[in-house]
Amino acid sequence: LPWTEDVSQLMAQRLSPWITQTLRRLGRRAEEMSLKAYVVGGFVRDLLLGKENQDLDIVIEGDALAFIKSWETDGCKVAVHERYKTGTIVFPGDKKVDVATARREFYEYPVALPKVAGDSLKHDLYRRDFTVNSMAISINRTSWGTLIDYFGGRRDLQSRQLRVLHNLSFVEDPTRVLRGLRLKQRLGFEFEDNTFRLIKSAVKGGLLGLLSGTRVKNELKLIFMEEKVYPIVLEMVRLNIFEALFSGIKVDRNCIRIVRRLSFFLRRLRYDLPDIEEDVWLAFLAAVIFSSADWVQHATLDKLHLSKSNREIVEKALDDLGTAENAIGGKGMRSYEEIYLFLRDAPYVTALFWAAATQQWRVRRRILLYLTRLHRVNPILMGRDLVELGYPKGPLIGKILEELLLARLRGEVETREDEIKWVKNNYPLYVLKKG
Ligand code: ATP
Structure with missing residues (x-):
């Protein structure tokens, strides 16, 4: 009873x-x-x-x-x-x-x-x-x-313990190992001794490797979207969980450092970052495969059946870190405009990953500047203001607004009046009419 x-x-x-x-x-x-x-x-x-x-x-x-x-x-x-x-x-x-x-x-x-x-x-x-x-x-x-x-x-x-209901629990469903790690951290509980032993033998026995990629993806995603990812990843590394899930993977101190930075940014900058809720787990995924051989990275992404766009986010994060460092790194000044023009072609999550992964503090600072401020810079004027000023509807309007945004990043305009003056100077109406 x-x-x-x-x-x-x-x-x-x-x-x-x-x-x-x-x-x-x-x-x-x-x-x-x-x-x-x-x-x-x-x-x-x-x-x-x-x-x-x-x-x-x-x-x-x-x-x-x-x-x-x-x-x-x-x-x-x-x-x-x-x-x-x-x-x-x-x-x-x-x-x-x-x-x-x-x-x-x-x-x-x-x-x-x-x-x-x-x-x-x-x-x-x-x-x-x-x-x-x-x-x-x-x-x-x-x-x-x-x-x-x-x-x-x-x-x-x-007694704040996670205990399985029977000894075959992880054999029946190895995703429970991942659920357990997530729940333990979330609740601040411990594993009961026997349960912890069963986890270790499930890992040793290769049970996690039997899981379908889709189930692994779902569980990893839940882990990487938790409030405190870093301690969960640390424990997963300690228990060799990643090796059990993805053969050949190497989660080294570099990877862990990136995970820690990502956690830190997400906690400290939560309200200043663009909305990346849905994709943020991809940055953590990129972090844990960062140090692995190319073929392991590819095999891991294959196994997880990422959607095309998700896969692109992760691949760009891993492949273009060096490109990003070249484009916006270095001791010399980098203008807001340069930073903006390079980073706007990357998904926000990819940029966030670069900020965590780079060893260059200037690159990190510039990317965080972009993610917390530059990405949302916009002109004050809107298309219909330009029409009112006499500009013809059509692609020109878009071009002017784009140039105006860059002018703002260069610090050339501040107020609405500045913008109107800037537009009239750079796109004089009489030239348009003649042309
Ligand atoms: P979360 O808030 O993270 O969703 P939850 O405990 O509400 O945690 P659900 O994923 O919503 O979890 O699952 C609901 C319930 O179903 C859980 O409380 C658990 O008892 C059970 N459950 C979910 N997945 C498994 C599983 N793989 N094996 C056994 N029981 C499971």
């Missing part, structure tokens, strides 16, 4: 009105359909830790597909995977709730796609990654707020 506890008070105190209301509605519907519904996983963990989490994962004992589809008539959008008996309900306001059928997965061999065979909550929870993620809270009306803990999740939350 599981450990149970009433956490309805805690829910009332900590959950936002939308979350509470949604859980109540879901629970009422389940009750009407004679199903049992639970909120599970990271949401429960974070509730007990007092952390905000908006991701609702619902598990249904019974037919989740019918449950999900029933929301269509309530103005929700729904999507189902018939095969996995899972789906998503999207409530108005684009709020998503994932719903799954309580299930037991049989793994035919490691890393295979799971087959689904209907079963109960305990089995569902048993196939999760760590005990702290294996708790459920009942949301049916009659048992609202009952915490269900089969595997000691509460105890491990209290």
Whole structure:
């Protein structure tokens, strides 16, 4: 029998009105359909830790597909995977709730796609990654707020430990090693001793090398988008995780230094950098393969199946560092205009990587200047102002605005009046009319 506890008070105190209301509605519907519904996983963990989490994962004992589809008539959008008996309900306001059928997965061999065979909550929870993620809270009306803990999740939350549910956990799914490293850092937990041993033997046994490139990419991306990437990468290096994932890779002190700088820039300059949220992980990826042989770099990128544009970002980062250093490095003065003209042809993330990877502090400073300021320099005048001044609509307008921007970078114009004067001087209207 599981450990149970009433956490309805805690829910009332900590959950936002939308979350509470949604859980109540879901629970009422389940009750009407004679199903049992639970909120599970990271949401429960974070509730007990007092952390905000908006991701609702619902598990249904019974037919989740019918449950999900029933929301269509309530103005929700729904999507189902018939095969996995899972789906998503999207409530108005684009709020998503994932719903799954309580299930037991049989793994035919490691890393295979799971087959689904209907079963109960305990089995569902048993196939999760760590005990702290294996708790459920009942949301049916009659048992609202009952915490269900089969595997000691509460105890491990209290002692701040990540513990797998059984010794074959990493054999079943080696991505759990990567999830564990991420979660450990995020929560500030430790691995329980046996779990840590299992991680080391999963790495030694080559299990991580069996994962598909797409799964590795998804997990790496999550790691590289965490708040604190540097300590996770350090631990991955210590445990030889990268070598286990990509044969021949060499993550040396240079790579680690670049990762540390990237983390530093992202933390210190967060609000001054252009919006690179989505791509920032590519800079970290470039950093960890920076010191590897060309063929290893290519093999790694092949394995990860990056999109064409993502691949270009990483390749340009690695291949053109020297070009960038030549173009905007050196002791001599470099004008804003020069810096701008070179860097505007590179994706922001590529430039950020160069700033972290270069050994030349002048290059670093110039790139950071570009990323925090120069990239957003624009003329005050707009196309329609130029039309009002008498310039013909068409490509000329674009050219004038471009020249005006460079003039601004050279410090030739400051105010709107300066700009008008500059335009009239450099593109006199009478010349245009004659020409
Ligand atoms: P995050 O906030 O990083 O998404 P999370 O714990 O909410 O963390 P999800 O990726 O949303 O994680 O997954 C939801 C739940 O599914 C987790 O809490 C975990 O119990 C379970 N889970 C996810 N991936 C695995 C896996 N590979 N093996 C076992 N359980 C998993």
